[in-house]
Amino acid sequence: MPVKTLTIDHQLISARDEETILQAAQQHGIHIPTLCHLEGVSDVGACRLCLVEIAGSTKLQPACVTQVAEDMIVQTQTQRLQKYRRTIIEMLFAEGNHVCAVCVANGHCELQDLAVEVGMDHVGLEYQFPHRTVDHSHDRFGIDHNRCVLCTRCIRTCDELEGAHTWDMAGRGAHSHVITDLYQPWGTSPTCTSCGKCVAACPTGAIFNQGSTVGEMVHDRARIEFLVTARQTHQWKL
Incomplete structure (x- = not known):
């Protein structure tokens, strides 16, 4: 299998030919922030938080969908990238109705964690206060569109893991x-x-279990990883 040698944050690493920059970085302990990425389903590059700088290119590239290349030089934590990421997080907060103090995912929210990571202690943008609905019609689950960040993880999981194609x-x-x-x-x-x-x-409190109260919504990521691994290794056979 072809192997590529590249540099990420001044660290010389090797990666398989078909791997993305994000996959290569994760395998070598290099952290790149993500929100729409979910292990086990396809990547779409929707959130743009994983943007990186690549030597020789004036454009920032999403690490989750950009394949590695020989002698590629990648920077993941420059001041320019940190500024972009903070702006993206602020835009997500300003564009939606995210009130952490009354959210079921308070303390267990990836958006909240990212805000802390980028050092966001306030939102400098004007809040949009959109009118969005909450759907409680399901007997087990609910969806609060006020907290949705349009990462499409629910859509891809439903399509690729369950095969139901319910979400769009x-x-x-x-x-x-x-x-x-x-x-x-x-x-x-x-x-x-x-x-x-x-x-x-x-990643947020947008989709929740009915009856969950503030801070109770803990997402079971290990369940998805287990299902993906089991299918890849043919653990279940008919």
């Missing part, structure tokens, strides 16, 4: 939002299997 994206720009079965209430969806994989995949 609708709207454009500031009106983009996830939907179930062509604007059907989640509780009346004929395709949802109530597996809960979308709940485990959500």
Whole structure:
């Protein structure tokens, strides 16, 4: 199998030909912030938090979908990148209705963790206060669109791991939002299997278990990783 040699943050590393910069960095203990990335499902480069600088290119490239190349020189923690990441996090907070103090995922939220990581102690942008709904129609789960960051992890998990294709994206720009079965209430969806994989995949408190109170929503990422590994190794056979 072809192997590429590249440099990430002044560290000389080796990676397989088909690997992305993010995968190569993670395997060598180099941290790159992500939000839309979820181990076990495809990457789409939606959140742009994993942008990196590559020598010879004036454009910032998303590490999750950019393949490694021989003699590539990558920087992941420059001042320019840190400024971009903080701006992205601030935009996510300003564009949605994220009130951490009353969120079911308070203390267990990836967006909250990223805000701490980039040193965001306030939002310098004007809050948009969009009018968004909450769907409690499902008997086990609920979705609060006020807390959705449009990472599409629920969509990809439902498609690629469960094969139900219940979730999709609708709207454009500031009106983009996830939907179930062509604007059907989640509780009346004929395709949802109530597996809960979308709940485990959500990085915030947008998709939650019914009855969860403030700070109770802990996402079980290990469940998704277990399912992916089991299928890859053919652990289950018919």
